[in-house]
Amino acid sequence: MTPAEWGIVALALAGAFFGGVAAVGLVRLPDVYTRSHAASKSDTLGAILTVAAAALALQSGLSTAKSVFLLLFMFITNPTAAHAVARAAQDQGIEPWTADEGDD
Amino acid sequence: MSTDDAGRNAGDADGAAGPDAADSPDADGDEAAPGLYVESTIIMTTVRLVSPFILTFALFIMFHGADTPGGGFQGGVIAGSVVMMLAFAYGIDSTRQWLDGRVIAALASGGVYVFVGIGLGAIALGGQFLQYAEYEALFGHAIKYAIELVELSIGAIVAAVAIGLFFLLAAGFDHAIEEDPS
Numbered sequence: 001m002t003p004a005e006w007g008i009v010a011l012a013l014a015g016a017f018f019g020g021v022a023a024v025g026l027v028r029l030p031d032v033y034t035r036s037h038a039a040s041k042s043d044t045l046g047a048i049l050t051v052a053a054a055a056l057a058l059q060s061g062l063s064t065a066k067s068v069f070l071l072l073f074m075f076i077t078n079p080t081a082a083h084a085v086a087r088a089a090q091d092q093g094i095e096p097w098t099a100d101e102g103d104d
Numbered sequence: 105m106s107t108d109d110a111g112r113n114a115g116d117a118d119g120a121a122g123p124d125a126a127d128s129p130d131a132d133g134d135e136a137a138p139g140l141y142v143e144s145t146i147i148m149t150t151v152r153l154v155s156p157f158i159l160t161f162a163l164f165i166m167f168h169g170a171d172t173p174g175g176g177f178q179g180g181v182i183a184g185s186v187v188m189m190l191a192f193a194y195g196i197d198s199t200r201q202w203l204d205g206r207v208i209a210a211l212a213s214g215g216v217y218v219f220v221g222i223g224l225g226a227i228a229l230g231g232q233f234l235q236y237a238e239y240e241a242l243f244g245h246a247i248k249y250a251i252e253l254v255e256l257s258i259g260a261i262v263a264a265v266a267i268g269l270f271f272l273l274a275a276g277f278d279h280a281i282e283e284d285p286s
Binding site: 074076077080083084087 | 144146147150153157162192
């Protein structure tokens with residue numbers, strides 16, 4: 001395998017790992033704030049790494065450029081959406097989970 | 105905030121919400137001002153930055169639908185989502201004021217008219233419904249132009265219906281409250 005192929009595999013694996021971390025966080029964490037925290041940060045990183053792997057693998061000008069645009073806009077919009085969700089939750093008066101009140 | 109309004113309206117209908125209404129006069133005064141109900145600089149800036157790109161992408165999807173995945177339906181939904189994004193960032197009421205209901209109705213019905221007009225025009229020229237080849241006698245590349253026009257009209261219909269449904273859903277709660285006592 002060439003170095004570029006190793007890079008593609010490493011990026012895709014890292015993206016899958018962070019996507020899995022986001023999924024575990026979404027299921028296991030206790031309330032909306034921590035869940036949106038997991039979903040926004042790890043999920044954005046996982047998606048971006050995967051798209052970067054795709055951009056490397058395509059190797060043709062136009063498709064790579066489209067992937068880079070996708071990556072850029074995902075980087076902007078994904079955290080903003082999480083911010084909007086958390087802000088709406090705070091606006092609705094949802095109390096953040098704290099360690100001393102929850103047993104499960 | 106809309107739940108507060110709804111609660112107040114429902115309370116008035118019951119005629120038994122005196123203490124509740126007296127509890128929060130300040131909040132009611134704030135909510136009376138239309139628009140800017142989110143007031144998040146992050147959301148507003150992102151929406152302002154991203155909206156033109158999404159509209160361009162919607163048009164790209166519509167125009168490319170003839171020979172790649174995509175088309176009027178997908179592009180129309182993307183174009184409609186721009187308006188929903190504006191509503192989330194700048195407030196649903198101010199967006200409804202900005203985008204008049206007549207514009208939405210004109211988009212939807214105009215799309216239908218363009219679609220049917222292109223279809224029936226082919227019949228008028230001696231072909232069948234939506235047989236684009238009949239237009240070749242009038243101007244060159246007629247098949248491609250006709251397909252793109254049909255995709256654009258479908259996109260206009262879908263975008264207008266999506267926006268209209270969104271506004272109806274957003275307004276539905278108040279209307280339901282209004283209709284309740286009668």
